[in-house]
Amino acid sequence: MELDPKGISSKNNYSLMKTINQYEPSYGIEEAKEVEAYLKTNGWLTEFRQTRRFEEELAKFTGAKYCSVVINGTVSLFIALKALGIGRGNEVIVPDITMAATPNAALLCGATPVFVDIEPHSHCIDLNQIKKAISKKTKAVIHVSLNGRAGELSMLKKFCKEKGLHLIEDAAQSLGSFYNGRHLGLNGAVGSFSLSIHKLITTGQGGFVITNNKQIHDSIKMLKDFGRKKGGMDNYLKVGWNFKFTDIQASFGIAQLRKIDDRIKFKRWLFDLYKNFLSDVSQIKFLETDLTQTTPWFVDIMVNNRNSLMKYLKEKGIDTRPVYPALHTQHAYNGSSDVKFTNSYRESERVAKKCLWLPSSFTLKEEDIRYICNVIREYYKIKKVL
Numbered sequence: 001m002e003l004d005p006k007g008i009s010s011k012n013n014y015s016l017m018k019t020i021n022q023y024e025p026s027y028g029i030e031e032a033k034e035v036e037a038y039l040k041t042n043g044w045l046t047e048f049r050q051t052r053r054f055e056e057e058l059a060k061f062t063g064a065k066y067c068s069v070v071i072n073g074t075v076s077l078f079i080a081l082k083a084l085g086i087g088r089g090n091e092v093i094v095p096d097i098t099m100a101a102t103p104n105a106a107l108l109c110g111a112t113p114v115f116v117d118i119e120p121h122s123h124c125i126d127l128n129q130i131k132k133a134i135s136k137k138t139k140a141v142i143h144v145s146l147n148g149r150a151g152e153l154s155m156l157k158k159f160c161k162e163k164g165l166h167l168i169e170d171a172a173q174s175l176g177s178f179y180n181g182r183h184l185g186l187n188g189a190v191g192s193f194s195l196s197i198h199k200l201i202t203t204g205q206g207g208f209v210i211t212n213n214k215q216i217h218d219s220i221k222m223l224k225d226f227g228r229k230k231g232g233m234d235n236y237l238k239v240g241w242n243f244k245f246t247d248i249q250a251s252f253g254i255a256q257l258r259k260i261d262d263r264i265k266f267k268r269w270l271f272d273l274y275k276n277f278l279s280d281v282s283q284i285k286f287l288e289t290d291l292t293q294t295t296p297w298f299v300d301i302m303v304n305n306r307n308s309l310m311k312y313l314k315e316k317g318i319d320t321r322p323v324y325p326a327l328h329t330q331h332a333y334n335g336s337s338d339v340k341f342t343n344s345y346r347e348s349e350r351v352a353k354k355c356l357w358l359p360s361s362f363t364l365k366e367e368d369i370r371y372i373c374n375v376i377r378e379y380y381k382i383k384k385v386l
């Protein structure tokens with residue numbers, strides 16, 4: 001829990017108004033120890049042994065053959081597209097509800113993102129809408145497993161195979177989430193993840209890609225290091241950049257990764273607890289979520305009068321966050337000839353209007369959730385939970 005800004009210790013007395021943030025960072029002595037131990041080795045700071053170790057551990061955790069860390073989850077998408085040869089003149093299909101990083105990674109490599117509507121039950125890209133949006137120029141589909149939910153991924157996988165399209169998974173929100181028992185990120189050519197501060201584990205900034213394809217992996221390794229096969233050997237085989245990690249971040253990440261099983265349990269517990277405390281509030285809808293597979297990074301609900309509820313919660317010291325806007329409505333893309341739109345965005349507009357992220361930090365206690373849910377119940381004039 002955040003320290004009381006007024007310095008009032010108010011553990012159980014919420015009327016003293018402590019703020020519950022929608023999210024706050026979580027790390028401690030374990031990360032400090034790991035970073036300190038690394039610094040004592042007089043290492044070169046840039047990526048080397050600690051980073052290789054971190055990559056191996058991430059590969060092991062996800063069940064991937066190969067893993068490469070990069071500077072963030074935007075670059076991990078960019079480098080995935082690049083490794084697949086996607087660039088100018090190609091269209092990349094993306095969902096209309098996602099973080100801007102998804103279409104912007106396509107734009108960064110010169111391709112045209114095509115915004116497509118989502119499915120109502122999973123908030124993932126809708127295969128039927130993809131079918132209407134593909135053209136001769138379509139080269140790839142980016143599937144975003146929003147909040148760890150995968151939607152109709154196996155059908156999408158089959159479709160991409162039939163049509164000869166690359167499937168890329170933007171699994172930035174899906175570390176710790178599975179689909180038919182397998183970790184997300186391995187259903188297409190490449191899976192992309194973020195290690196930014198809100199994600200299940202963090203290195204401050206950071207991202208990584210996983211793949212089972214050695215050629216793609218080798219290509220990514222080169223693209224993140226100026227197109228060289230090896231540092232110190234300036235022989236450029238491709239046009240590449242510097243997207244390398246640091247061993248400081250890797251040390252921090254190794255300590256975070258040790259907590260991942262507990263974090264998965266926590267997020268699932270949190271989702272379930274909110275759901276139980278709000279189960280009889282008919283105005284609030286939870287998405288169907290299989291908590292044996294999905295690890296929601298944030299607890300998301302669907303409500304009609306979102307802004308009014310948000311305002312009420314804010315007055316009671318509870319911060320929430322609306323989900324992403326429907327991207328086709330955004331100034332960045334609206335009227336731009338660098339992107340393409342389709343005809344219907346019924347579901348993305350609905351989700352953009354109704355979906356709300358509730359406080360979801362690792363620091364939350366059961367009493368906090370009880371408090372938050374009681375305030376929500378109060379708003380709807382429903383008697384408190386015990």
Ligand SMILES: *Cc1c(COP(=O)(O)O)cnc(C)c1O
Pocket residue numbers: 072073074075098099101102144170172173193194195196206207
């Ligand atoms: C967080 C996120 C990203 C971007 O990751 P960064 O590390 O912040 O660049 C991309 N896609 C989705 C779906 C995300 O949630």
